[in-house]
Amino acid sequence: MNTAPHRTQDSDPRSVLVASDLDRTLIYSAAALALDVPDAEAPRLLCVEVYQGKPLSYLTETAAALLDGLARTTHFVPTTTRTVEQYRRIHLPGPAARHAICSNGGQILVNGEPDEEWRRQVTGRIADECAPLEEVRAHLRHTADPAWLLKDRVAENLFAYLVVDRALLPGTWVKDLSAWAGPRGWTVSLQGRKIYAVPKPLTKSAALREVTRRTGATRVLAAGDSLLDADLLLAADRSWRPGHGELADEGWQAPNLTALPERGVAAGETILRSLTRAAAPDRA
Known part of the structure; x- marks a missing residue:
């Protein structure tokens, strides 16, 4: 990975950049906590x-303290498939992130505000390389069964996703959708109850490279759990994934990757502890 410093007006003196997915990597819904200890021994949680x-x-409160410290000593970049509106609902511990990556790389936030030039670059690449969003959404609507389809959404006019009843979802439907979408320049990912259809140029790694260029960071650490995080993990100098999620289910590996056994909210704590240790100056 080429992360040679390229100082710009956004330059930050901290040399380590930490880019982490949020949902099911650092933060967890009640359904995803996977607490496997007696209730009396469960960790205290911060909403x-x-x-x-x-x-x-x-x-966990321990994870919150680790994230606070990490955000104060590195250039911490929340990196999510959430839209800007969905991301703004989250209030992470520690100082506000100077940069954040939303919409799977379609938006870079600078001090909380979208970078319009980056958005124009991304939409231009999608228009040149992919079938139109309208075609993909029409296919989703035509093939999805109302018996298991709960919601049909478009995210910031960049990609589409469905919220489904996983218990009723046919076992081959996502595979069939992937086979249809691939030749049209789109990627499919199943995460919890959501099925994402995302243009291939819309990646977290592309946005990460841009933020790395702007900050002049010389070392990049990353974490994530889904197929949409794979390119992010490959783009980092070191990366981590939890013992749950699409990547774990597929046994996904990479030379720079540490596959953790922990699952659920305990994995988020372990990931933050690992990132903190790796970011320490004596670990460079």
Whole structure:
């Protein structure tokens, strides 16, 4: 990976950049906590997201302290498939991130605001290389069964996703969708109850390279759990994945990757502890 410093107006004196996926990597819904200890021994949790007046996403208090420290000593970049609006619901511990990557790389936030030039570059590449979003969404609507389809959504006019009842979803449907979408320049990913259809040029790694260029970071660490995180993990000098998620289910490996056995919210804590150790100056 070429992360040679290229100082710009955004330059930051910290040399380590940490890019981490959020959902099911650092933060977890109640359904994804995977607490496998007696209730009396369960860790204390900090709620970091409220949706429609109800608590939605958590991390352990230990993980919160680790993230606070990491954000103060590295250039921490939240990196998510969430839209900007969905990302803004999350209130992570520590100082506000100077840069964040949203919409699977379609948006770079600088001090909380979208970078319009980056968005124009991304949409231009998608228009040149991929079938139109309207064609993909029409196919999704035509092939999805109302018996298991709960929601049909478009994210910032960049990609589409479905919310489904996993218990009723046919076992071959996602595979069939992938076979249809691939030749049209689209990638498919199943994450929890959501099925994503994403243009291939829309990647977290492309946005990571841009943020690395802007900050002049000389070392990049990353973490993630899904197929949409694979390119992000490959683009980093060192990376981690939990023992759950698409990558774990497929046994995905890479030379720079540490595959952790922990699952659920305990994995988020272990990932943050690993990132903190790797980012320490004596680990460079």
